[in-house]
Amino acid sequence: MLVISRKDLLLFLGFAIVVLAMPIWLQPFGAAYPDLLNRFTIFAIFAVGFNILFGLTGYLSFGHAAFFGIGSYAAVWSFKLLSMDAVPAMIFAIVISGLFALAIGFVSLRRSGIYFSILTLAFAQMSYNLAYSVLTPITNGETGLQLTLADPRYLDRAFSAAPAGLPSPTLFGAPLTGYAGFYFCAGFLIIAFFIAQRITGSPFGMMLKGIKSNQTRMNYTGFNTKPYTLAAFVISGMYAGLAGALLAITDPLAGAERMQWTASGEVVLMTILGGAGTLVGPVIGAWLIKYFENIFSAINDGILMRFFAFLPDGADHVAVTIASKFVGEGWFLTLGLVFVLIVVFLPGGIMEGVRRIAALFNRSPKKPRHTPAQVQPAE
Template identity: 70%
Template sequence: MRPLWPPKVDILMTVLFAVAVFTMPIWLQPFGAAYPDLMQRFAIFGIFAIGFNILFGLTGYLSFGHAAFLGVGSYAAVWSFKLLSLNIVPAILLSIGIAGLFALAIGYVSLRRSGIYFAILTLAFAQMCYNLAYSVLTPITNGETGLRVLRDDPRVLDALVTGTSEVAVPRASFFGIEMSGMTGFWTCAVCLLIAFYIALRITRSPFGMMLRGIKSNQTRMNYIGFNTRPYTLVAFVVSGMYAGLAGALLAVVDPLAGAERMQWTASGEVVLMTILGGAGTLLGPFLGAVLIKYFENIFSALSDSTLFQAFSFLPDTAREVVVTIVSPFVGEGWHLTLGVLFMLVVIFLPGGLTEGFRRIARALRGGSGKKESSQ
């Protein structure tokens, strides 16, 4: 039996996605976003959103607690840097594994309910984790100060290999290559590419089709004899592992883990990323992550003086009017711009930005077709 989606199509899509990701320093230049720290965040939160989409986009289960796995991944990575090695490989593997086990425990309980009850359960678990990390488990998390990598940490594996665990400046590395600047971005980009291809294969697989069936009508599937709970649990665990990977990469580029990464606002942010880009699509969550992080880092930095310079080509009176209208939407008011954009997408493009791109592509194909037929 021939597969519904040939692997060559998946490979081609992955190659095109890889080209787009690895050329980010070029095509982001005109938008003022081609600096390493921001591109790292594009890649990391793209992984977070792609993983969340495996649960929400494919099964329809809306989790408001995925920030818990992001935080667990960060803490696990920092402890790996402190106890084992500054090498990122054991840190990433440990973060993915611990986040997966954590997701298994939370998912086993939360998936006994569905709909709004499932969402509230996940939110409750995330807030419990946040409060534990912030106040109760301070010997492990260092509370509100956050967990940091120190010069005199034991680092057993590094001590075995080099004979000493002390370093002048403790920085994460990949077999001696420090994860800073563009090197950190390339590492995050490779992880994003791998995460995207795995999500692509999951979506195309019979398992992915089963998840789509659950989203379409879970009750009917139960009636015809399918036990859907193991499938939703696996999707929840895989999604949590993606969040753990994103949390590990946050610690890789900045060896610090804090309880704020577990707040409910972080969980809400990944929901916005997925819906804004297009839930259930492959590229949508990444687009949503890029857009939100762009607003958060670029729009929030715009000031009235910047706007006056940008609209300097206008007459003085018109420039003052335009700046007065635009200024509430930038700087500290960037959330207002994001809120307006989110409302427009939900009202006019329920399928997210990817639906808008599809409509544009269909219009262009239709227009070219009519032009050819008229000639």
């Protein structure tokens, strides 16, 4: 498990360098501020975990936002009851999310295909409604679970006096704000990627790929596939719980909206857009969608007027009128068009396009066949 090939090592090191250098190479795209960088890393973890279930095993879940929301609630409750340190919050979130995934997966995996997807969607919607209205003493309903001055925080107050205002999450006393919070989340993204990489290349990962290829044939050969699918479901749920906890660490708030079916659909889009079954694809898909959501949605007519100022009078207004339909509140239209183009021309996602381009450069010119010289008969 610990032996890593040269190719996998280079991929991991390249991925780690790209992630750690995000504040630099995202600067020209206007996406280098900490809040957006945090979301890039957090939702990339969410997508990498979802890919273990969908991309490797072939089980499409429409309810993974439930574990994402549970992770957020668990982390905030850890802040309220125990300590503002991020480590107990993450451990608590991963364990609780894993237990919920075990229970939901045990029931949902009794079916496969569309029936499995519908079951996970039903559980997610039940979780959303429980958090929104039924379990309000625990979730604080539509207002969301927030920190208050009256929170006991037993571990913190056992060693220090209560602060004057609301505290913020820390890591062994160091505040996790600004770029410190980003590098904290980036470290966990790199770890999550490494674990997913090792799972993909392990015998367990080979078994998951076999289940995706033909689960019925594997059952006929005597393999019991249920423990493997349940393990993949739990691991994927724990990834989602970790992502939810990190979101609560960077923004100490947990709301029921994080458990809606739209949030589950978003991680499906991320995985398909980047390339299901690949390691880097879901990460690229998460970054692309979050970039559209936060950058394209912020573009208004004033920005467009400055951008098209080089056009003649009248033409600039026409260009702004057309472009405004694809940005601002219309950013979903741009994302939809991108998704349609990817699905139609690159069914394997963005990573299929990358493989095609790499194949063009790696294609070596055909060498002329060597024809042996004819031997002249002796005179």
